[in-house]
Amino acid sequence: MKISLIGITGKMGHHLAELIADAPDLTLIGGVTSSTNPQRGQKLYGVEISDVLAPAFMNADLLIDFSTPHTLTEHLEQAIYHKKPLVIGTTGLETSHFEALQAAATTIPLLQASNTSMGITILSNLVKIAARQLDLDYDIEIVETHHRQKRDAPSGTALSLGKAAALGRTLNFDEVKVMDRQGKRQAGDIGFAVMRGGSVFGEHTVRFLGDDDIIELSHTSLNRQLFAKGAIQAARWLINQKPGLYTMQDVFDRPLENRRL
Ligand SMILES: NC(=O)c1ccc[n+]([C@@H]2O[C@H](COP(=O)([O-])OP(=O)(O)OC[C@H]3O[C@@H](n4cnc5c(N)ncnc54)[C@H](OP(=O)(O)O)[C@@H]3O)[C@@H](O)[C@H]2O)c1
Structure with a gap:
């Protein structure tokens, strides 16, 4: 499969390019960066x-x-014009981006995941189950x-973990x-606490x-390769799909007998 990377000059682009170089069934044929990136050319x-x-x-x-959410709409327009499947790992997407994804998915296969690791995909399932089964007087907070x-x-x-919890509670x-948050907690809130610092790959x-x-329920990413490996798995899966908007859940939900031991 011939792959082009959008955001090839970034941290994730680097890991993806290395994995593609090591995979006999994959060939890197294109790399896109921003219009101001010094590595252009x-x-x-x-x-x-x-x-x-x-x-x-x-x-x-x-x-x-x-890459970046700001140019996602242009990427979708190109994908539709050239009829090419697209795996989107970029985060920071807003409602308008999700609407554009839904519209594009009527003509091309798209997979959007704010986290391409299998661990977070499983965690998300567990969160949905716990939220469904626990009484409403359990307060949900995400750190x-x-x-x-x-x-x-x-x-x-x-x-996305918050959305899974809300889904579990049908809220x-x-x-x-x-x-x-400012002031007192309201019943039913799903609260978020954010820490930034050092070189932490991701703790949820x-x-x-x-x-x-x-x-x-916790997940810790020990390196960025984890996300790159998941994105490559997603690409191998998406290439055989019909138009639609898919998630990592679809990739990992394949029957057990199809999994390599
Ligand atoms: N789904 C997941 O599992 C997962 C995991 C990790 C990260 N992410 C997300 O993936 C994105 C990239 O992460 P990162 O850590 O690789 O960030 P990064 O190191 O900042 O890399 C982003 C790269 O995209 C380039 N870029 C900016 N605008 C572009 C455009 N219009 N077209 C093509 N390339 C463009 C940037 O170039 P300039 O530096 O010149 O702007 C930069 O080289 C972020 O949204 C991040 O949150 C997702």
């Missing part, structure tokens, strides 16, 4: 880095995007820590999320705080 991982989208889309079988350079807060992963996430804990006990 240079060769990286065997491809010329450019800020022009069209050639990267035209020549690839599939694209992987770990996350990331490295000092992270741009969005709370993380896309924390928000509207937008009505119960509390991003910047969902706490269910009751009167008699506290249940905590």
Whole structure:
């Protein structure tokens, strides 16, 4: 499969390019960066880095995007025009981005995941189950820590865990999320606490705080390769799918007999 990377000059781009170079079934054929990046015009991982989208889309079988939310709409337009599947790992997406994803998914296969690790995909399932089974008097709070350079807060992963908890309780996430608490906690709130510092790859804990006990569900990422490996798994899966908007849940939900031991 021929892959182009959008955001190839970034931290995730680096790990993805290394994994593609090591995979006999994958070839890196294009790399896109921002219009101000000093590496434009240079060769990286065997491809010329450019800020022009069209050639990267035209020549690839599939694209992987770990860049910035600001240009997601342009990336979707190119993917639709060239009829190419796209894996989107970029976080910080807003309602308008999700609407654009829904619209694009009527014509091309798209997979959007704020966290491409299997661990977070499983954690999200566990959170949904716990939220469904625990009484409403268990208060749900989500705590996350990331490295000092992270741009969005709370993380896309924390928000998706919050959405899983709200889904478990059949509540509207937008009505119960509390991003910047001031004053007393309201019943039913799903609160977020954010820490930034050092080089932490990602720590997420969902706490269910009751009167008699506290249940905590946690995940710690030990490196960034974890996310790159998940994105590559997603790409291998997405290439065979019909148009639609998919998540990592779809990738990891395949039957047990299809899994390599
Ligand atoms: N889904 C997941 O599991 C997961 C895991 C880790 C990170 N992420 C997300 O993935 C994104 C990238 O993370 P990162 O750690 O790799 O960040 P990063 O190191 O800042 O890399 C982002 C790269 O994208 C480039 N870029 C900016 N605008 C672009 C555009 N319009 N087209 C193409 N490239 C562009 C940047 O270039 P300049 O420096 O020149 O702007 C930079 O090289 C973030 O949104 C992050 O939160 C997701």
